[in-house]
Amino acid sequence: MTLSYDVAGDGPTLVLIHSTVCDRRMWDPQLPVLTAAGYRVIRVDLRGFGDSPMPDRPYNNADDVADLLDELGIEQAALIGSSGGGRVAIEFAARLPQRTTALALLCTAVADHEPSARLRAFGEQEDALLEAGDVAGATELNVTAWVGPHADDATRELVRRMQRHAFEVQLAPVAEEYGSIKKDVDLAAITAPCLLVSGEHDFADFHDIAVRLSKELAGSRHVHLDWAGHLPSMERPEELNPVLLDFLRETVPAH
Template sequence: MATATIGDITIGYDDEGTGDALVLVHGHPFDRSMWRPQFAQLSRAGWRVIAPDLRGYGESTVVPGKTTLDVFARDIAGLLDRLGVERFVLGGLSMGGQIVLECHRLFAHRLRGLVLADTSAPADSPAAREARRATAKRLVSEGMGPYAGEVLHKMVSRDAPSEVAAHVLAMMHGTDPEGAAAALRGRAERPDYVAMLRAVAVPALVVVGAEDEFTPLADARLMSDAILDATLVVVEGAAHMPNLERPADFDEALGDFLVKL
């Protein structure tokens, strides 16, 4: 556990293991602790695993207003510059996966491979943009509790182990509403990444939970079909967070992918 000052914010992050760098980006409204199972597995397998808290989440600075994906991407690049990491494999789940795509748009030359978990490439529709803004307004006015209770069993399946559901709920409750709202407002304005997918020149692993309602199999298949060197893995018995619900299956897919790199 460590912190670094990058520009005008402080970023909390974990950095474990030695070897080639694997950077993992958490989703909304979570923090870097969602990658705990992957840290244990992959740092022992010879990877240097780095996971930051995005601005507005976890131990990083909360910046109210609007945080667009390019800001998140530049924060990650700044942290990796500070850590002396030039090239790396970059993975993310949900919003984290969209940040991975934004990093590819901004600095593809630094990426050795992509891991796109339970995420989607198209821009939001007008209706979806308005829904994100409405949710942002609601989080600020109500706090995280009501929202967390409503979405828990879309984040993880109803058959998820109780400790997994408790961890996911705790992350959501622990997120600052202003930080989460800023990310939602910025995410509503993200570009469409679909056309860019065919320009991805590094291997990609696309993973999706079979029961994911937020970003279903069709979203994953769109990405895996468009990226030249992509592998699609469907994790049975998992919803939006297969890395926590089915860590053995997720880690096996990720490990097989990393060995090829």
């Protein structure tokens, strides 16, 4: 298995998929709470993040998650995804609805979203910094863009370390670079109940995505947090964790 991961707890399985600004360490504030509530928690590092290496062949993130569950002998799981990790969770749930018990999507991306002018400008600025070799500048740009105003200094520093590490892994010279395999995603195929979370201090794109998905996904609900930026699970875990637990207890109760 290519992906690095860890497993903790016993009970119904939850798979936590990180934002592409972070790695699986972003879920540190959720791990003890979810395991104490009676869940088995699997945290993964997608390829090129955390402890997972860059791909050595064409790949697909949702397939990677499915392969990991196969390796662990797990037939079904609830998926909790943040931002780009939410996009992976959506694809998994659409392509493998029979294996998905619930979806919790925090400030999620989605494959067919057309970015706003503000989000495009961010991407262009990041690209320019990286092309100039200014990895530190690109890292700071991401910390400023994605971490909300209520995060403490320790949280900002952890995001800084995770993003810097991801850049270092992804920008390192490799013999050959492999892209991800794009697969069709039919949102209408998703049958799992879905929690959508958005933040007031985030890019408007992610609120718009949550509103759209709340209309398109049957059995979904949208919670908008007036204090949150793009990473509510890190910014104020003491307020986000009860929202997650209430949803999970209703949809995949621990025995």
